[in-house]
Each structure stands twice: as C-alpha cells, then as structure tokens.
Amino acid sequence: MTDERWVRHLKQNLPAEATREFTVLWSEIHHTALGTEPDSITWRWTANGKYSSKSAYGIQFEGSLRASFDKFNWKSDASGKCKVFRWLAILGRCNTADMLAKKGWSHDPAYALCVGPLEDALHLLATFPYTASFWQSVLQQFNMSLVLAPTPSTTSLLEWSGQTTGMVPAKERKAWSSLVQHIWWITWNERNARIFKNQRSTALALLEKVVEEAGLWHVASRRKANSLLNRPREPN
Structure with a gap:
C-alpha cells in the first residue's frame, strides 16, 4: 500500500463495473495508515474475541424478528x-x-x-x-x-x-x-x-x-x- 503501489497491478481497460468497484475500494483505503504491530484475528461476536459455534449460530439470526406468538x-x-x-x-x-x-x-x-x-x-x-x-x-x-x-x-x-x-x-x-x-x-x-x-x-x-x-x-x-x-x- 506504500505510495499506492497496489494500483500498478490492476489490469488495463477495466470494464465499467470493475472501475466502479476500484473507485469505491480506493476511497475506503486512501487514508489508511499501516502500523508496525503484527496483524491479529479476533471474532467480533464474543466478548473474548474467540470463535465459538454457539456465537456463529446466533449471528445467523442477527436482525431477525421473533414471532409474536411463540x-x-x-x-x-x-x-x-x-x-x-x-x-x-x-x-x-x-x-x-x-x-x-x-x-x-x-x-x-x-x-x-x-x-x-x-x-x-x-x-x-x-x-x-x-x-x-x-x-x-x-x-x-x-x-x-x-x-x-x-x-x-x-x-x-x-x-x-x-x-x-x-x-x-x-x-x-x-x-x-x-x-x-x-x-x-x-x-x-x-x-x-x-x-x-x-x-x-x-x-x-x-x-x-x-x-x-x-x-x-x-x-x-x-x-x-x-x-x-x-x-x-x-x-x-
């Protein structure tokens, strides 16, 4: 990402949809600053950041409405x-x-x-x-x-x-x-x-x-x- 060198790897003559996606992506990461700490993976659906099958099952119903007659x-x-x-x-x-x-x-x-x-x-x-x-x-x-x-x-x-x-x-x-x-x-x-x-x-x-x-x-x-x-x- 340094000096936006990733742009150089894009193929030429992008179709309209790909050009639109590129523009959206560029606007999202344009002001991103990379840190020196190593990356880590956390699971956002648990308090401790660790994956569990229970939490994975629960997020399938995130935003759903329960039946009123249950x-x-x-x-x-x-x-x-x-x-x-x-x-x-x-x-x-x-x-x-x-x-x-x-x-x-x-x-x-x-x-x-x-x-x-x-x-x-x-x-x-x-x-x-x-x-x-x-x-x-x-x-x-x-x-x-x-x-x-x-x-x-x-x-x-x-x-x-x-x-x-x-x-x-x-x-x-x-x-x-x-x-x-x-x-x-x-x-x-x-x-x-x-x-x-x-x-x-x-x-x-x-x-x-x-x-x-x-x-x-x-x-x-x-x-x-x-x-x-x-x-x-x-x-x-």
Missing part, C-alpha cells in the same frame, strides 16, 4: 402434538386443501366440515358454522365469555389468538392457550375422520371429547385446561 404457544400446558399443530396452523402450514393444492398433491377441494370454497386453516378452525357451534358449546362448558369465540369476521388466526389472550386474566392465560390448542387439535381430527374414515361427530360429541381429554391431561399433571371447568361463569 410465548403463548410453547409455554402452554397442552401436549406437544397440540402445540406443534397450532404453530403450523398459524403459519398456514397444515395440510388443508389449499396447501395440498399448492403442493400439487391429490385432494378433495370441498370442505370436510362445511359446504364452501377451497378449505384453509382459518375457515376450518375459526369461521365454519360447524366450528363456530363447537366453539360456543366449549366456552359455555368451561364457563368462559362467548366473546372469546372467533366470528365470521375473523381474518387471522394469529390476530385472534393475540387478542383473546389479552382478554383473559393473566393467571388463566396458559390455561386458555392450552384449551385453544386442544380445540384446534380436536377439530383437525374430526376433519380427518370425515375424509379418511367417513366418520362424523356432532359438535356436542366433540365437546364431550374435549372434556374427557382435559380430564386425562389433569391426571397426567397437565391441569391448566381442566382447571377452567371449575371457574365461575363469566358474563357475555
């Missing part, structure tokens, strides 16, 4: 399969008819729970008349306000989850999250039973399944959802 999803008292399904549903990744169409897989475009256009997670889990009836019966059984139920105007599972979580008392939010995951899982299983087994259940029968499984969760020390059964009824 806490109320993963910290509930529901079983793992219910948590994973709710996560996929909110992300729009469960294999409803619309996703099967995108993947090019064979599918029946008709709704399994209702007559309507192409099935998707929002309609299946929130706005179908059958699903709406199921939600109403569950909230009544668990003595919770009916305003928590999704409505035909619900446009996002994520927004509805966040709004209803904020409407529930803080001490019952894990219980509410567990109940939502449980209801979605029961609804999904009913949909699959109709498609693959040609078996149909009424909304009242699904309610009985919710109560029964909540009791089993209680026995397995997952008592949050079942605790809602004994709470005072809320006004609507």
